[in-house]
Amino acid sequence: MTPALAVLELRDGVLRKISHEVVTGSQRLGRGVDAVLCASGAVQGADQIGKFGADKVITLTNPAFAKYAPEECAQAIAERAKQGRYRAVIFAASATGKDLAPRVAARLGVGVAADITDLAVEGDAITVTRPVYAGKALLKVKVASQPAVLSLRPNVFTPVERPKAGTPELAAVTVAPGRVVVREVKAAPAGTLDVAEAQIIISGGRGLKEPANFKVLEELAKAFGGKAAVGASRAVVDAGWRAHADQVGQTGKTVSPSLYIAVGISGAIQHLAGMRTSKVIVAINKDKDAPIFKVADYGVVGDLFEIVPRLTEEIRKLHG
């Protein structure tokens, strides 16, 4: 079996942390990992990828790669995957990975085993596990496509340092100009952490009673010192209290943080679909029969407007 090709991701010219997860996950195939990224030039942090187990770090360069260029990147990566006869091409199932992986896969004449939470090699076959039906079942699939194109659910494959050579290669590539052009990226206000990337998420639901009360959750998030983001249930997003970007659940984001605190959220199936793979779940709700307590590791029953500020104080003490 030939090595895996791990596709790295950039934001604002810097390697995203999720790239470390992809390199770590790719090693499960056991035949070495080449990492590849598209950039307009040498990339800060690319030399660190060897630390996570990449034998080679290939930077494909083209001026078009200054921003995310979906069609150009797909061409360049598919071309490289063909040349290197890789057994697998592995992406992160991030917003960009979900956009790019099927473009590359189609050019290789295969489908994507998407958003997987586990992978293994059995004999010569690659077997993957993916949550389906709102996380209420796991589908195990044997992927016989050549190559196998996979995307890994973020925050599941914890990066592990396993130093390898990480031999850098900088290769200028030519690509046909794409038709789909990213004109600009409107960044979220500085300091806001996206729920899809946060290690800790504090989500609020209808129990918050009104939009202004989310301040209570924002205070708690702040107490975690930049590691926490504030999420929301569908009910409060539909009511216009919070932005869709913050929604966790089936029609929002799927998250797997190390700590998920659900505040005033009853725990509808469509919400659980988005957060049940969180490592530790805490529920704070005044209704002791709320379904959220069934998936929570720790529950506190009572008035969130008393409990959350006290929790904020305690967390501040720990981090202070």
Next chain:
Amino acid sequence: MKIAVCIKRVPDSETRVKIAADGKALDESGVKFVMNPYDEFAVEEALRRKEQAGTGAGEVTVICLGPGAAQETIRTALAMGADRGVLLQADKIPADPFDVARMIAAELKSTSWDLILFGRMAIDDYNHQVGTLTAELLGLPCVTAISHLEIEGTKGLAEREIEGGIEVVEFPLPAVLTADKGLNEPRYPALKGIMAAKKKPLEVKPVQASAGAFEVVALSPPPERKEGKIVGEGVGAVGELVRLLREEAKVL
């Protein structure tokens, strides 16, 4: 403006998942099926574009790959206002999304569409790729997971949410777009629409799936989460909660 919308019939998200006897599929007995929620955004967007084009200037065709019962899903889209439907009838939807895309692309290929819309993913299999694969097979530009769309002539501008921001993307028509929540507010079919839908053309075409490169090994329930505990009631429980998070769960 000729618009195609590709939709899927999926189990309602509240469905209790029961695994079939073969251990590889959903036991469909007693399951309520609905139109995939993301596809509703796609249907709605197509209808709005058609309405903007003016009377007689637009047509919306709904295409669905699925079993015979998916005719009902197509009728829902027709009741919302789509003009005609095509069911690519297959008893089983292939496990390999590339096969699904090939079957849909084969149907789309014969017509020149201005716009082809999909939902960004189906809530049953979470594949989020059939729209993109189909676009690639048809050689059309594709923008995924759009939450805002403007079209002027043959130029389109879409917004898509990414982690920490919004990407503003330009593309030429014809194009394939996949819809995210936020794109619009899907309408409910009115009684008049439901009556009219019964008379709209719905063509059924049997299709045969190839074997594909994906083989389902097993469908199983997710591992049970360890039984949680109620730490306590009210503010008094906070100290103990923090202790447990530090010492037992080790997340603080």
